[in-house]
Amino acid sequence: xxPLRIVVADDEDLARSLVREYLKDSIDIxxxxxxxxxxxAVKAVTELKPDLLLLDIQMPRxxxxxxxxxIERETNVIFITxxxxxxxxxxxxxxxxxxxxxxxxERLGEALARARKKIDRGEPTTTAALVAEARPPGTRADRILxxxxxxxxxxxxxxxxxxxxxxxxxxxxxxxxxxxxxxxLADVEAxxxxxxxxxxxxxxxxxxxxxxxxxxxxxxxHAAILRDGTRLPVSRSxxxxxxxxxx
Amino acid sequence: MHPILENRQRLAxxxxxxxxxxxxxxxxxxxxxxxxxxxxxxxLPMSLLYAFMCLSAWYVCLAVPMRDQTxxxxxTTLSIAxxxxxxxxxxxxxxxxxxxxxxxxxxxxxxxxxxxxTPIFLNGVMLFLLxxxxxxxxxxxxxxxxxxxxxxxxxxLAREAELKALRAQIDPHFLFNSLNxxxxxxxxxxxxxxxMCLLLxxxxxxxxxxxAKQQIPVSEELRLVEGFLxxxxxxxxxxxxxxxxxxPECDGCLVPPLLIQPLVENAIRHGIAPLIEGGTVRxxxxxxxxxxxxxxxNPVDPHASEKVLTGAGxxxxxxxxxxxxxxxxxxxxxxxxxxxxxxxxxxxxxxKLGET
Numbered sequence: 001x002x003p004l005r006i007v008v009a010d011d012e013d014l015a016r017s018l019v020r021e022y023l024k025d026s027i028d029i030x031x032x033x034x035x036x037x038x039x040x041a042v043k044a045v046t047e048l049k050p051d052l053l054l055l056d057i058q059m060p061r062x063x064x065x066x067x068x069x070x071i072e073r074e075t076n077v078i079f080i081t082x083x084x085x086x087x088x089x090x091x092x093x094x095x096x097x098x099x100x101x102x103x104x105x106e107r108l109g110e111a112l113a114r115a116r117k118k119i120d121r122g123e124p125t126t127t128a129a130l131v132a133e134a135r136p137p138g139t140r141a142d143r144i145l146x147x148x149x150x151x152x153x154x155x156x157x158x159x160x161x162x163x164x165x166x167x168x169x170x171x172x173x174x175x176x177x178x179x180x181x182x183x184x185l186a187d188v189e190a191x192x193x194x195x196x197x198x199x200x201x202x203x204x205x206x207x208x209x210x211x212x213x214x215x216x217x218x219x220x221x222h223a224a225i226l227r228d229g230t231r232l233p234v235s236r237s238x239x240x241x242x243x244x245x246x247x
Numbered sequence: 248m249h250p251i252l253e254n255r256q257r258l259a260x261x262x263x264x265x266x267x268x269x270x271x272x273x274x275x276x277x278x279x280x281x282x283x284x285x286x287x288x289x290x291l292p293m294s295l296l297y298a299f300m301c302l303s304a305w306y307v308c309l310a311v312p313m314r315d316q317t318x319x320x321x322x323t324t325l326s327i328a329x330x331x332x333x334x335x336x337x338x339x340x341x342x343x344x345x346x347x348x349x350x351x352x353x354x355x356x357x358x359x360x361x362x363x364x365t366p367i368f369l370n371g372v373m374l375f376l377l378x379x380x381x382x383x384x385x386x387x388x389x390x391x392x393x394x395x396x397x398x399x400x401x402x403x404l405a406r407e408a409e410l411k412a413l414r415a416q417i418d419p420h421f422l423f424n425s426l427n428x429x430x431x432x433x434x435x436x437x438x439x440x441x442x443m444c445l446l447l448x449x450x451x452x453x454x455x456x457x458x459a460k461q462q463i464p465v466s467e468e469l470r471l472v473e474g475f476l477x478x479x480x481x482x483x484x485x486x487x488x489x490x491x492x493x494x495p496e497c498d499g500c501l502v503p504p505l506l507i508q509p510l511v512e513n514a515i516r517h518g519i520a521p522l523i524e525g526g527t528v529r530x531x532x533x534x535x536x537x538x539x540x541x542x543x544x545n546p547v548d549p550h551a552s553e554k555v556l557t558g559a560g561x562x563x564x565x566x567x568x569x570x571x572x573x574x575x576x577x578x579x580x581x582x583x584x585x586x587x588x589x590x591x592x593x594x595x596x597x598x599k600l601g602e603t
Contacts, residue, residue, distance in 0.1 A: 011520070012424065013484055018431035037523050058420070060521045060548070082423035101427035 003030040004116055007048065009041040009067070010056040010080065015101070019054060022105045029112065038062020043150040045071045052115050052125070054099075057081045062145070062152065065131045070147050076118065076125040078111050090134035096126045144172060144191075146179040153179055157196075161210045162232060163188055165203040198245050200224060200238035208246055214239075249305050250385035257385070262298060269294035272370060279363040285353045289360060293340050297371065300332055301378035308382045325379055333371025337364060406572075417454060418512060421478075428482050443481055450474040457504040462573075464600065465500045465532065465539070469493065472508050472530070479515055486525025487515065496534035500597035503569050510543050510591055513562045518545030518589055539597040547589045563591065570595055 008019050008031055016034050023029050033044040037060040045053060053075050057064035065087075068077055079098040081087055091098045097111050118125050144160065146153040159174045165185040172179040189199050200206045206224060214234065215223045222234040224242075234242065251257045269291055277286040311324045344360040425447050432440035453471050457463055480487055507530070514528045526546035533540045563582060570578035570593065578595040 012428070012482055014428045014431040014482065015424075017435060018427065021431070021434055058520065060523050082427065083419035101423045102430040103427075 001028050003028050004052055004112065004119075005030050005032045005048070005050045006052045006054060006112075007031070007033045007035060007041065007044045007050045007075075008054045009035040009038070009044075009059065009064075010054075011036050011059045012056075015056065015080075018102075019108070022108050026109075036060075038064070038067045039152055041067045042070050042147065042152050045075050046147075046150040050075055051119055052076045052078065052112070054078050054080055057084055057087060062154075065128075065134060066145055068126065069128045069131060070145055070152060072124075072126075072128045076115055078115055078125065084134070086136050087134040090130045093133070094126075094130045096130065142193075144179075144181075146172065146181050148179075155179060157193060158209075160192075160197075160207055161226065161228075162207060162230075163192075163197075163205040195245075198238070198241050200232065200234045200242055202235060204232050204238075206232060206242075208242070211242075211246075214242075249302070250382060250389055251302060251305075261381075265294055265298040268374065275366055275370070276363055279366070280353075280359055285356065288347070288351065288353075289340065289344055289356075292343065293336065296339065297336050297374060300336060301375055303332065304328070304375060304379040304382045305386075307379055308386050313383055313387060325376060329372045329375035329379070332375050333368050336371045337367050340367065417451065418516070420516070421512065424482060425478055432481075439481070443478065446474060446478050446481075450478060454505060454508070460504050462501040463504045465497055465502050468502050468504065468507050469532075471505070472511050475508055475511060483515070483519060483525060486522070487519050488525070488527045489530070490527055491530040493532045494534045497532045497539050497597065499599045500534075500539045501600065502539075503573055506566060506569065506593075507541060507543070509562050510566065514543055514545035514589070518547050521548045522546060534597065535594070537596055538594050541593040543591045545589050546587055547584065549587045566593070 006029060008016050010016050010019075016036075020031060020034070023031060032048050032050050033040075035041040035044050039061050041053065041055065041059075042062070044050070053067075053071070055064045055067060055077050057079060058081070059067075062070075064079055064081075071077075079087070079091065079096070080101065080103075081098060082101040088098065088100075090096075097114055099107060099111055115125050142157050144155045144157060146155060155172060155174050161173045161175075163185065164171045164173070166180070168182060169180045170183050170185055170188050172181065185199075185203065185205065189197070189205055192205065196209065197205050197207055206226075210226045210228075212225045212227045215225060217223050220236055222239050224232045224234050226232065251261050272294060273283070273286050273290045276290055277283055280286045280289070307324055307328050311321050313321075341357070341360060344357045348356045425443070429440050429443050429447070432443060450471070453474060457467060457471060476487075476489055480489075511528065511530065519525050519528065529542070529544040531540075531542040531544075533542070563580065567578075567580045570580060574595045579593070581590075581592040581594075583590045583592075
C-alpha cells in the first residue's frame with residue numbers, strides 16, 4: 001500500500017511532537033512536513049501536494065479555516081481543536097471528521113483510516129462551505145486571502161476598490177494592484193460587508209467609499225466614476241441597489 | 248396577611264389613634280346625655296369595640312382591590328359595608344345600654360341612647376370609611392415595598408450569579424491544550440509531564456479557592472498568575488517570555504480574585520499566540536499614592552484582523568464592570584493600542600486588610 005503523505009500544522013511544538021510520536025511506527029503513513037502557522041501550511045500543501053493535512057484551527061497568521069479556504073481543492077483535511085463550540089457543531093452537522101485535544105493514538109488511527117477510504121474513493125474529506133457556520137456568529141471575515149503560488153496575500157477589505165468577474169476568476173483591485181482568485185462573484189458578494197460593498201453590475205462589485213460620482217451615459221444606463229478616475233458600468237438594478245445604499 | 252394585625256407596632260398605633268376618636272365621640276354625645284360620666288360609660292367601650300370592628304375593612308380591600316376596579320363598584324361596596332357595620336355597632340350599643348341600665352344610677356339611659364341614633368350612626372359610617380382608607384393605604388404601601396424588595400433581591404441574585412460565572416471562568420482552550428501537552432510529554436519527558444500535571448492541578452485548585460472569595464491580597468493573585476505563566480511557558484516554549492516588576496508598596500493591597508490572571512490569559516491568547524515568533528508580556532504593579540496601578544502590555548500582530556481584538560474586549564468589559572462595582576467612581580480602566588503594542592492600565596484604590 002502506498003503510504004499516506006500527510007502534513008501536520010499546529011503552532012505548539014509539543015502538539016506536533018505528539019502526532020509524530022503516535023505515527024512513528026505506522027509504515028503506511030509518512031509525515032512530509034510540519035508547519036507552525038497557516039502560511040507554512042499553505043506553502044507545504046502547494047509544494048509537497050500531500051494526501052492529507054492535519055490542521056489545528058487556532059494558529060498564527062491564518063487560522064485553520066482560512067487555510068482550508070485556500071487549499072480546499074488540493075488536499076484533504078482533518079481538523080484538530082482543543083475547544084471550538086461552533087466549529088464542532090458545524091463538523092457534526094456536515095459529518096466531517098475532527099480530533100479533540102487531547103486525543104488517543106486509536107482515535108487518530110480511526111480518523112486516518114476513514115480519511116484514507118474517502119481519498120481512495122476520490123471524495124473530499126471536507127469543504128470550505130462549512131466555514132461560515134464553523135465561526136462564532138457575528139465574526140464576519142474582514143480580509144480577503146489570495147494565493148500566489150505558495151505565498152498568501154492578505155488584503156484588508158477596507159483596501160479593496162472594486163471586484164471584477166473574469167471568466168472563472170474574480171479580480172480584486174486594491175491600491176493599484178490586481179489579485180486574481182478562483183471564485184465566483186456571487187461568493188465574493190456574500191463574503192463582503194453589505195454596508196460597504198454593492199453589486200453594481202453583473203460583473204462588478206464596488207466599494208462605495210471609492211465612488212466619486214455617477215454619470216448618465218445612455219438612457220437607463222449609468223457609469224460609476226471612481227476617485228482615481230476609473231469608469232465602471234452600472235446596470236439598472238445595480239443603480240437602484242447603489243441608491244438604496246447611499247441614499 | 249392583615250396589614251395591621253400582623254404588625255404589633257401598627258396595631259398599637261392604630262389603637263392609640265382611637266383614643267382621641269373616643270374623646271371626640273364622648274364630647275359629641277355628651278349633649279344628648281346627662282353627664283360626662285354617662286357619655287363616657289357608653290362611648291368608651293363602644294369605641295374599643297368599633298376599633299376592632301373597623302379592622303374588618305380589610306375584607307373590603309380584599310374583595311375590591313384598588314387596581315382595575317371601577318369607582319362605582321368601590322363606592323357601592325364601601326357604602327354597604329360602612330352602613331352595615333355602623334348599624335350593627337349601634338345595635339350592640341343599644342343592647343349594652345339596656346343591660347347596664349339596672350346597675351347604674353342613670354335613669355332612662357337606654358331611651359336617651361336611642362334618641363342619639365343619628366349622630367352615632369353617622370359617626371360609625373364615617374369612622375368605617377376612614378378605617379377603609381387607612382387599610383387601602385397600608386395594602387398599597389406593603390405591595391410597593393414587596394415589589395421593591397423583590398427587585399432588590401433579584402438584583403443581588405443576578406450580581407452573585409454573574410460574579411460566580413466570572414470567577415469560574417477557566418478557558419477551555421487552555422485546559423484542553425494543557426492536557427494535550429501533558430499527553431505529548433509522557434513519552435519524551437515523563438518528569439516534565441508530571442511537573443506539568445502538578446502545575447495544572449495547583450493552578451486549578453488555587454483559582455477555585457480564590458474564586459470563592461470576595462477580595463484577596465494582590466500577592467495571592469500574583470501567585471496564581473505565576474502558576475498560569477509556568478504552564479503557558481511549557482506550551483509556548485521560547486515564543487513566550489515575561490517581564491514583570493512589582494512595587495513592594497503594593498503588598499497587601501486587596502484585589503477582586505481572578506482580576507489579573509484573565510488579563511494575562513488574554514495577552515497570551517490574543518497577543519502572543521497569533522505571532523509566529525511570539526513576544527514578551529510585561530506586567531507592572533505600582534503604587535501611586537492611595538491607588539494601585541496595574542499595567543499589562545503585550546505585542547499584537549499589526550496585520551491581525553479586528554475580530555481578534557473584539558475577543559479581547561469582552562474580557563476587558565468584565566474587568567471594567569467588576570472594578571466599577573467594587574470601587575464606584577474610583578476605578579479607571581485604560582486600553583490603548585499602537586505600533587503593535589497593546590496596553591491595559593488598571594487603576595483603583597489600594598485598600599489593605601483591616602482598613603475597610
